[in-house]
Amino acid sequence: MDDLTLPKNKLDMFLNKIKSDYTVYAPVKVDDLVYFKKIEKLKDITLDFYNSKVPPKSIIFKQTETMFKFKQGLDAEIQTLDDKNKKNVIFGIRPCDAKSMSILDNVFEDDFTDPYYVNKRKNTVLVGVSCKQPTINCFCTSMDGGPADSKHLDVLISDIGNRYYVEIKNNKGKSLIDGTRNLFEKVTNNDKKKRLQLEKKSKDEISRNMKTEGISEKLDEIFDDDIWKSISLRCLGCGICTYECPTCHCFDIQDETTLSDGARIRVWDTCMNPEYTVHASGHNPRPARMNRTRNRVYHKFNYFPKNYNLIACVGCGRCINDCPVNIDIIEIINKAREVKT
Amino acid sequence: MVNQKKLREEVNTLISRNDVKYIIGWEKGSYGFKMKPFFITSSEDVDRLVFNPLCIHNLTVYPMLEEKLPLRKDATEDKSKIGVIVKGCDSRAIVQIIQEKGLNREDIVIIGIPCSGVIDPKKIERLFPLKSETPDIDEDEKNFIIIIKDKIQKIPKQDILMDKCKTCEFPNPLIYDTFIGKEIETVKNADYKEIESFEKKKLSDKWEYWENQFDKCIRCYACRNVCPLCYCKECMVDQLNPQWVRRSVNISENAAWNIMRAFHLAGRCIGCGECERVCPADIPLTKLNKKLEKDVYEMFDYKPGTNIEEKPLLSMFKPDDPEEFVL
Numbered sequence: 001m002d003d004l005t006l007p008k009n010k011l012d013m014f015l016n017k018i019k020s021d022y023t024v025y026a027p028v029k030v031d032d033l034v035y036f037k038k039i040e041k042l043k044d045i046t047l048d049f050y051n052s053k054v055p056p057k058s059i060i061f062k063q064t065e066t067m068f069k070f071k072q073g074l075d076a077e078i079q080t081l082d083d084k085n086k087k088n089v090i091f092g093i094r095p096c097d098a099k100s101m102s103i104l105d106n107v108f109e110d111d112f113t114d115p116y117y118v119n120k121r122k123n124t125v126l127v128g129v130s131c132k133q134p135t136i137n138c139f140c141t142s143m144d145g146g147p148a149d150s151k152h153l154d155v156l157i158s159d160i161g162n163r164y165y166v167e168i169k170n171n172k173g174k175s176l177i178d179g180t181r182n183l184f185e186k187v188t189n190n191d192k193k194k195r196l197q198l199e200k201k202s203k204d205e206i207s208r209n210m211k212t213e214g215i216s217e218k219l220d221e222i223f224d225d226d227i228w229k230s231i232s233l234r235c236l237g238c239g240i241c242t243y244e245c246p247t248c249h250c251f252d253i254q255d256e257t258t259l260s261d262g263a264r265i266r267v268w269d270t271c272m273n274p275e276y277t278v279h280a281s282g283h284n285p286r287p288a289r290m291n292r293t294r295n296r297v298y299h300k301f302n303y304f305p306k307n308y309n310l311i312a313c314v315g316c317g318r319c320i321n322d323c324p325v326n327i328d329i330i331e332i333i334n335k336a337r338e339v340k341t
Numbered sequence: 342m343v344n345q346k347k348l349r350e351e352v353n354t355l356i357s358r359n360d361v362k363y364i365i366g367w368e369k370g371s372y373g374f375k376m377k378p379f380f381i382t383s384s385e386d387v388d389r390l391v392f393n394p395l396c397i398h399n400l401t402v403y404p405m406l407e408e409k410l411p412l413r414k415d416a417t418e419d420k421s422k423i424g425v426i427v428k429g430c431d432s433r434a435i436v437q438i439i440q441e442k443g444l445n446r447e448d449i450v451i452i453g454i455p456c457s458g459v460i461d462p463k464k465i466e467r468l469f470p471l472k473s474e475t476p477d478i479d480e481d482e483k484n485f486i487i488i489i490k491d492k493i494q495k496i497p498k499q500d501i502l503m504d505k506c507k508t509c510e511f512p513n514p515l516i517y518d519t520f521i522g523k524e525i526e527t528v529k530n531a532d533y534k535e536i537e538s539f540e541k542k543k544l545s546d547k548w549e550y551w552e553n554q555f556d557k558c559i560r561c562y563a564c565r566n567v568c569p570l571c572y573c574k575e576c577m578v579d580q581l582n583p584q585w586v587r588r589s590v591n592i593s594e595n596a597a598w599n600i601m602r603a604f605h606l607a608g609r610c611i612g613c614g615e616c617e618r619v620c621p622a623d624i625p626l627t628k629l630n631k632k633l634e635k636d637v638y639e640m641f642d643y644k645p646g647t648n649i650e651e652k653p654l655l656s657m658f659k660p661d662d663p664e665e666f667v668l
Contacts, residue, residue, distance in 0.1 A: 238563035
């Protein structure tokens with residue numbers, strides 16, 4: 001489909017229209033931080049942000065997902081929750097976070113199709129907004145992405161001054177725009193030029209760089225190297241890096257009950273937690289922080305490439321920004337490549 | 342500022358001893374205004390050691406994180422000492438832990454350095470949001486001097502100091518084997534103005550405030566893991582049988598976790614503020630801890646981690662202890 005433009009003053013009209021058909025999630029400022037939240041009032045939306053604190057994967061792969069509820073005792077019964085047909089739009093998602101969804105699809109649509117993830121994913125339209133200003137630790141360009149990469153989006157919107165440049169990537173995106181087609185205008189050559197300039201400017205501002213060529217094979221050779229010990233010495237073992245990661249997808253399942261009723265829930269889990277691998281016998285195959293720090297790196301840069309031919313990192317930089325002790329995945333990978341074998 | 346050369350010399354002497362396995366200090370981080378904890382294991386490492394006002398971490402957490410894994414059949418336990426560099430506030434954690442018998446004094450070697458305040462990473466990153474080069478930092482009495490690519494900028498200390506440093510009562514370490522530098526004169530008394538004004542708010546307003554804060558919690562437990570005083574073998578939040586706090590991430594469970602942690606630190610928190618610094622959701626945890634610190638101080642005239650001879654607050658009794666709160 002041809003690209004379009006949307007005058008800035010018509011964005012609200014567009015969002016209002018889609019709000020009547022879809023549940024809209026968009027970036028909202030909470031004090032100094034930005035989160036993707038369900039939008040009640042359009043004025044809550046902010047587009048002046050680097051990226052959200054928690055990745056928008058949390059809308060599709062929720063931190064706490066109620067799988068079903070149940071009653072216990074004589075009148076025991078199971079109530080499944082039906083949100084199969086709820087239509088969502090994630091507006092303002094960054095290209096890197098959109099890519100993470102494509103990565104997660106591999107896991108949740110593998111030999112077992114996960115209904116909780118897949119239904120929401122199917123019914124969610126991703127409307128991305130290009131990055132005007134990358135952060136210090138953005139490195140999406142090293143991960144086959146970019147600040148205006150539309151590959152994993154249904155619609156990409158770029159701010160080109162007084163209007164938005166709108167790219168519609170597929171039928172999902174098209175059906176979102178269809179009802180409000182009259183708000184949009186044709187693109188001019190000048191618009192196209194501005195759109196490319198924006199992308200180039202953002203790309204040029206990305207200063208950090210991870211070299212990933214051959215990394216999976218290299219990691220095979222250095223599993224027992226001392227590098228993992230030296231990196232993990234300062235690791236505190238908290239879950240920031242994994243909970244903020246748009247591609248981390250491990251979860252734990254628990255029944256939370258009272259005497260009469262309860263719910264089966266699943267919550268994000270983190271391989272940084274010793275409990276993550278503890279066996280019922282008490283034995284822990286990853287007993288030390290070294291084993292756990294290494295696992296995070298290997299899962300993304302070795303196991304995932306082996307299983308799906310993809311690196312499970314999109315270069316959003318969140319884990320680097322927020323690590324309390326400056327454990328830096330770019331530094332780790334670049335160093336790992338230099339280890340002599 | 343501390344004489345870096347002297348600090349390195351001292352660390353070099355220490356690490357050359359064969360009863361010290363490593364010394365924890367700081368080195369330059371990988372980008373911007375980051376320094377990182379640094380484990381010095383040999384003389385070769387010493388040149389990378391730094392100390393400047395960006396060295397915020399309370400390194401006394403590391404002896405508590407030391408892993409004691411099962412030994413192989415013919416192996417013997419490594420009983421050599423851990424060296425740690427401490428600022429004033431950090432040193433109180435060691436005093437408190439030794440009081441609680443969480444550490445043996447003879448198992449650690451402490452290098453104390455006086456500290457006139459550290460820079461709040463959130464504040465400085467707001468001033469220089471996109472600087473990826475690592476700057477050089479110096480200070481005079483009133484300003485921090487930041488040198489990026491030979492460009493010198495003076496920033497008034499009051500603008501970027503950590504809030505805890507503005508009311509610091511203990512700039513000099515209270516426990517050490519070696520002290521490097523010159524003692525800083527202390528004039529400040531405990532300052533609870535902010536807590537007092539918060540206390541005056543309506544109960545419903547206070548609850549609403551905390552609900553909004555706890556709502557952001559993602560339960561990464563960075564607050565717990567960075568805290569030198571959170572060293573329970575098994576944290577009650579990890580226990581499954583019985584399960585005290587559910588794994589669901591919602592306001593109820595998040596509040597239970599954060600309030601429980603604050604109470605567990607009553608009379609123990611030494612106010613290093615690391616929990617608040619590391620919190621990815623910017624939850625003002627110091628406010629909770631400081632409220633309890635104030636109550637403990639006013640009721641029992643007790644400041645945690647200041648007197649190694651004393652017993653921990655909750656394991657001693659004085660006949661004149663107030664008991665208005667006992668039903």
